[in-house]
Amino acid sequence: MYERVWTVRFSDTDMHGIAHYPRIVDAVHETSDMFMQEIGWPYWRTHEEEGYGLPLVEANFEFERPLHGGDEVTVGLTPDLGNRSVRFTYEARVEGDLSFSAYEQRVCQATGAEGAMPIPDALREAMEPYAAD
Amino acid sequence: MYERVWTVRFSDTDMHGIAHYPRIVDAVHETSDMFMQEIGWPYWRTHEEEGYGLPLVEANFEFERPLHGGDEVTVGLTPDLGNRSVRFTYEARVEGDLSFSAYEQRVCQATGAEGAMPIPDALREAMEPYAAD
């Protein structure tokens, strides 16, 4: 699992001081971006240098507890590797309590092509240390 | 069904001219807000005057075709009414082709309370003309 801490900002919150859900989606997406950078495969590298990407086919969010301005949210990402696709599963906790969970189903696809391609071995090997046992 | 047209903006798009998915989530959320305003129950009225809201418990997005800057996207919202909850189902099309679909599962909840309350009759009646047969 890869983890990062997201601090909920005042500009993320509504009239009850609760985070607007599109701001939660921003934080999930940012986490996927941080993970790809952490493993040495930032999205701009895969797109520009390698000629493929991991476009999203589905995203799902379940909200358990509201988040407030100032909350320190530990967002964990676990990649679940298929042959031509990868699912990023997220769990977000504040002081141990589950705030939201989510997943992003992504496929591996050559830029401009239709259909999926196998995940290249080097990318697979970079993700595997973060996968669940 | 309630419908609105969302134009994909340059600032919504990535290096391939394709809309970033958090911007699509923004457009879905904006559509729910426009719908509530259309039926005379904007979120700020339910929260401030009526003392309840429709917090989100789950959101799901399926992406069928990429969206490009300048695309005119017809986003349709259909409410599916339960006793204490409502599901907003979305279908988004460009020139008739499905671009993405989504749903938001919402519960009716008094401000500050736990657990769900029945959807008030007046709100139910305002939504029913947009529900599927």
Add this chain to the structure above:
Amino acid sequence: MYERVWTVRFSDTDMHGIAHYPRIVDAVHETSDMFMQEIGWPYWRTHEEEGYGLPLVEANFEFERPLHGGDEVTVGLTPDLGNRSVRFTYEARVEGDLSFSAYEQRVCQATGAEGAMPIPDALREAMEPYAAD
């Protein structure tokens, strides 16, 4: 002057029901995008087909009155054309009262180049009907 109406959404507002200022900046930027599309020169056309753009060198915002969820904000854009640059000036009103004003100073620049180029005549002619006398 080009005008559009921006409705402040619940997801744009803070704990006092007042619009977060980054959401106002989004609305200003969206207005410039709508204007360029209106005159037949959307940003994606200038970039992709014409090989130049109007990158921003300065932006300024003055906030006169807070905006609330549900406010219908008439945002006016007036282009002020120089030889190699253009300033978009904005005034935003709710029921006639000034809410905020802003400007964006943009230069005309070939993609990938340094320094400014003259604004092409066709783009200039498309903007002129919206300029102040």
Add this chain to the structure above:
Amino acid sequence: MYERVWTVRFSDTDMHGIAHYPRIVDAVHETSDMFMQEIGWPYWRTHEEEGYGLPLVEANFEFERPLHGGDEVTVGLTPDLGNRSVRFTYEARVEGDLSFSAYEQRVCQATGAEGAMPIPDALREAMEPYAAD
């Protein structure tokens, strides 16, 4: 001066891999939020517990060099304290080169009131260590 590092994300960038300017504004605003939290006066504390805030009256941004996905941007904030107002001045650098500068002019104002109030001593003392000599 207070400093933080902002990493430009793929979802912040356009078709040239350059950051959209509303995303830069988001990063500036986030920096002010992080600063207020750092000094022990997060916006939610001043608003909820203290009954006043620091609403924005003007914001200005000057863009010197484009930012790209993956850039590590050191954003510095220097508060310049007046009696009833404070200006936050920003300088953002990538590997030492100025990318953008900005300022936010804020006034101290009781919640719901008109006009400005003196900045409370405790808040002033919390900011002073970060002010320029």
